[in-house]
Amino acid sequence: xxxxxxxxxxxxxxxxxxxxxxxxxxxxxxxxxxxxxxxxxxxxxxxxxxxxxxxxxxxxxxxxxxxxxxxxxxxxxxxxxxxxxxxxxxxxxxxxxxxxxxxxxxxxxxxxxxxxxxxxxxxxxxxxxxxxxxxxxxxxxxxxxxxxxxxxxxxxxxxxxxxxxxxxxxxxxxxxxxxxxxxxxxxxxxxxxxxxxxxxxxx
Numbered sequence: 264x265x266x267x268x269x270x271x272x273x274x275x276x277x278x279x280x281x282x283x284x285x286x287x288x289x290x291x292x293x294x295x296x297x298x299x300x301x302x303x304x305x306x307x308x309x310x311x312x313x314x315x316x317x318x319x320x321x322x323x324x325x326x327x328x329x330x331x332x333x334x335x336x337x338x339x340x341x342x343x344x345x346x347x348x349x350x351x352x353x354x355x356x357x358x359x360x361x362x363x364x365x366x367x368x369x370x371x372x373x374x375x376x377x378x379x380x381x382x383x384x385x386x387x388x389x390x391x392x393x394x395x396x397x398x399x400x401x402x403x404x405x406x407x408x409x410x411x412x413x414x415x416x417x418x419x420x421x422x423x424x425x426x427x428x429x430x431x432x433x434x435x436x437x438x439x440x441x442x443x444x445x446x447x448x449x450x451x452x453x454x455x456x457x458x459x460x461x462x463x464x465x466x
Contacts, residue, residue: 296409297388303405303460304389313399316346316366316432318392323382325368327355327394343369343378346432352422355396364394365422367433380434383455392430392457404430404457411436411451421454430457 305320314327330339330347341347346368348355353362368380386392390406421431436453 296411297406298408300388300390300405300407300458302389303391303403304387305391307391307403308393308401311393311395311399311401313395313397315395316392317394318382318386318390320387320390321382321385323379325379327366329354338367340367340369343372343380346380349422353424353428355394355400355402356398357396357400357402359428361426361428362424363421363426363429363431365431365433370435378434380432383432383434384436384453386455391460392432394430402430403460405460406455406457408456410454410456412454413451417452417454428459431455432457 308317308319311317315324316327317324326345328341328345328347329350330341331350333339338349339347346366349365349367352365353359355364369378370381371378386406386409388406392404392406393401394404395401417433420426421433432455434453436451
């Protein structure tokens, strides 16, 4: 199966004011890469409702939905206040042992301000991530790698039903492609990989 990523940004970013915003602009336009996290960093979320993704270290908390592909074969993406789990990929749940849970979301709101998923650009090796499924059952993850890929650089292993258990987070990054005219298209995607926190490391 081939699937491409629908637009994950709505327009030119609008950044005014705080240094944190300027730092995040730089992180999204020139994302760093990392790998090799060996232990989780930060504390688990104490309370979290069903269908949620949270990373306290970067102030990320976002509801999750489940979506598939549209008629053109692109991943469906919810509005900017949510992220989606690809419905034909691996799913969340503590009884799941294999496969890649593929979660994607817009990088900004229609007014250009940052959407919650933009915060994944600030994750660092070992950053703790918590997810909950529709029953509220939780899984703990730690970020282990980050990479930037072209818009057509997403690969089927990122939503595979088999292989090692992992969480794949995706949003847009890079520059805006001016060649597409009035339609906003970012040139790259930011991909963060997280692996399950070992049982003996979960508080």
